[in-house]
Amino acid sequence: xxxxxxxxxxxxxxxxxxxxxxxxxxxxxxxxxxxxxxxxxxxxxxxxxxxxxxxxxxxxxxxxxxxxxxxxxxxxxxxxxxxxxxxxxxxxxxxxxxxxxxxxxxxxxxxxxx
Amino acid sequence: xxxxxxxxxxxxxxxxxxxxxxxxxxxxxxxxxxxxxxxxxxxxxxxxxxxxxxxxxxxxxxxxxxxxxxxxxxxxxxxxxxxxxxxxxxxxxxxxxxxxxxxxxxxxxxx
Numbered sequence: 611x612x613x614x615x616x617x618x619x620x621x622x623x624x625x626x627x628x629x630x631x632x633x634x635x636x637x638x639x640x641x642x643x644x645x646x647x648x649x650x651x652x653x654x655x656x657x658x659x660x661x662x663x664x665x666x667x668x669x670x671x672x673x674x675x676x677x678x679x680x681x682x683x684x685x686x687x688x689x690x691x692x693x694x695x696x697x698x699x700x701x702x703x704x705x706x707x708x709x710x711x712x713x714x715x716x717x718x719x720x721x722x723x724x
Numbered sequence: 725x726x727x728x729x730x731x732x733x734x735x736x737x738x739x740x741x742x743x744x745x746x747x748x749x750x751x752x753x754x755x756x757x758x759x760x761x762x763x764x765x766x767x768x769x770x771x772x773x774x775x776x777x778x779x780x781x782x783x784x785x786x787x788x789x790x791x792x793x794x795x796x797x798x799x800x801x802x803x804x805x806x807x808x809x810x811x812x813x814x815x816x817x818x819x820x821x822x823x824x825x826x827x828x829x830x831x832x833x834x835x
Contacts, residue, residue, distance in 0.1 A: 612765065643823060652726075653766065653811060653825040666821035700765060702823075709754045709815025709823055710773060715765040 614703050614716035622722045628689040631719045635682055635703030642684040643702045643713060644676055659684055660707030691723045727814045729826035736802050736833045744829045746812035748793040755788050755795040756813035766811060802833045
């Protein structure tokens, strides 16, 4: 158990809908990263927050948005869902925000768009 | 910005050694190595920082050539439990917050 909690574990929704994925980082970690992993693919970096502020952005679609709240949990919002958005979404947390400390991954949320 | 990993896949017998390589076109602040088993979350293995500081497991080691922006992960006396997909993640000096992963190397250890 990495200490990073993601909910829900599984989500099935229809095209055009909107969903929210939640991530609670390890106690003491200030940084949260979000990644998308399509079937048997690599980890695509979406976005990173540190202590409530957006610090880095990857190839995140405009239909996707995220935020980190004062209690440091983070949410990833996916809207106008398409079939191609079906994937495993991971969040990871780390103490530092500069890549100097290891990141710990949650178990992921498996999103299926039908 | 995505680092390049090689080989894409490797098959070993128990007890054999393997090397996985990772290279970047950017000057790097750190290199991270993770292992992911099918259907599970990636698990941290090793971090290498600019300046030579190294952390990690005792049976798995790694090197970081800062001048060449290259890292290698060394797996010695492989065990069945080493099977999985290995990802290297890099943090460029220019964008110190982006931890970007390579496409992964599939490692399969056979008995």
